[in-house]
Amino acid sequence: MTIEFCAINKPEDWMEMVAEQFGTSVTDNGFSVPPSVGSGFFKQYYPLPWLTLTYISFVAYEPMTMIRRSVENSKWIPVMFYINEHKHEQIIGTSTKTVGIDTLDGIFMPSSSIPTEWSFPPKRRYENITLTFNKDWLRKMDMAHESYIGRLLHSDKAFYLFETITPAMQQILDGIKSIAEGDALFSALHLHGKAIELLTMFLEKLEKRSEVKSLSNLNLNDVEAVFRVRRRILQSLGNVPSIPELASEANMSSSKLQKCFKQVIGKAIAEYALSEKMEWAKRLLSTRLYSVSEVGYKVGYANLSHFTEAFHKYHRIKPKQFLDSL
Template structure:
């Protein structure tokens, strides 16, 4: 398996230049194409301002490649990596399964942390990374006691994993759509990435407060993600809480309490919110009527669906559909 080594970055374009050198390829308009003998796809970078670098890759490899980050103390940038496909991450000789639907969907290491990331063969891999200057981060955090502020100010090495919640995913998808449609400009990427980073830091700070108050183990978190996936897979007819609890050998009360601690909503609230999000997405295609969407999402009564949609988005689904026709 080929290994590509690169140091923690000192300058915004260091990473892309290092990858280009390893591939013996040239960079054109901040874009690097994968050599055809290795696979297909590309690496892209954007520089909306002097303290922010955005890296995006969408590739499929013929053979697995290991990317090895070499830790470099006192480098000015801290990366926040959003794994949108399943892969393996090795940190401190520990292997983690990372991905959009894994508990470890986001990785943020200090500059001196070494890590390895294996991209498997014959799989489409997408990855989004925001690299921020430490000084800028600290200047934006008003609460010196905030968890992320403590991490950065501390002289010790650190790395943290977080999950990609539906809220984060929607912002990521917005950025992806802008990139794929080539509609990205400095203003839009600045706005979208700041929104994404703000959501991430808020989640990180809240999670630390919750963990301090609870006795949820990493095993529990893994099981809770299995429950979340079960809910999403059966969104039109979500299993009873007792049934879900039995799937992961938890009591119903512990499942409900733990789920809300980790995902910020009760199981019922979470399922309803995701169902309404799906409804809005379907209506946005303008390919379905309100009744079509209601029935596809398991509602036998259209008025019940309309009431739930209106409560979630403060607009009747029929009115929402009409508003799309006016655009």
Template structure:
């Protein structure tokens, strides 16, 4: 089956994207969202409007045939997109192919409004994407430091596109947003808006820290790719993390090099990173209301509930039982 091409311009109005997608998929918009027709595939596309300067687009879809999404730049568009690629895919910019995804160095894509780009969505594969589109002029006015990376990037008139990794903190916020979208609870939209602002704020902080990050001149691009694969392996096995020796063998590095470069790239040691992510998972499980403290401790492979409670308290400065009571 041939690949379909969908061309869409950089947005000029906040609801341009969802209107264009609904038209291309022959779908009807209800409450700023639409389901894919069965002859097209499965899944849903939706938009949220937390405020007049920010638009949130989200979709989780599986298509019956592959689609080549082609974004056509529009120099006068007021909106800059921040695209969070949550599954592995291929992005093409200036005829250069990039691997993108949540566990890839190129997890986030932010282009100036005049940049063309392509994104290939394969058939019969669930694809999830979250995009924040913000008004460029609004953000420039809100940044007091004219020497900051973000201010300089947005205030000059040059074309640009940047890739950034999805840090564990960003990924945690995105997971919260996805959980709220899936829950369809009465107050979920309020939580989505709150988490969206957190995501936007955290991303701009991460972007501004580019100039402040420790030099990585001794880490090759191949090392970076390997370290992201190790990070993904840890996250996939967070309840029963492989040993440092096993991870080092997988990375084809010495244990000392793996630990040194991992901390240099991600800001935490492997042990610190794994513990933090395990506690994030614990917090998410407790928040659902479907698990007791002992349930979570058991599922996270703690042999003693008190050991789990101590780890949780060290991370969040509240014991897990009190945390459950605080969210009821």
């Protein structure tokens, strides 16, 4: 089954568009997945005129693909939080990535001009919470154009951003699920507060990108090149290639690659490689199959004290203490 949609003038129209392809209709700002297709629901809430909260939870009996077609100049910007336990594939052009709640790409915010699609395996629950805001509202909030998001939206350049779901965000997302699935008094008011809090947390996290002084006008080739570089880093964590080597593979200058990588992934290349290396080290230690020195060597450290220092700085615990705590 394939569901196609695009950014539209009103979030309500999106729900109608998707419901029709499921062979059903919208009632009370949502719809249930027909039993012939699967189980679950799509639901939208409207905390404010410029903000929509969408909660999706469904299981499909057959493989499903959802395709987001590109359009130009949509005023609505989605911030998608992948909260499903099972990972699924997200595809941009010829690049495929695996995303889920515990990946470094648990959140993504695309402009309307870059298409993407998602593939869901059958009989596995997919859950997503999306905040969709009107960029004209945010532009008014940032009259001086000083914030990162303000500069991004005022530039009118194509973008595709990824972020990580923090523990604090996870608590809010769990709260939204609990409220939406219940029938408590003042639930709409509670969802209003949770949606505002979640959006604020996301924008504050995004602001950490503010050291990117100029914004690249990303096209699909740029995004695919960033993903190729990301994949190469993940394949070579024990000996990460130099930035000139990665730039050559991406067919970009070193400066352009670093700017595009930071804009898409949200971290500088060196910072991203270190974070993945430290997460890998933690996973290796968690198996209890390796000593601290063996893990340090596997992730590329010839000097044990350098590995210990890097692990402690990233995880706030020394690797030996972490191993002993298991």
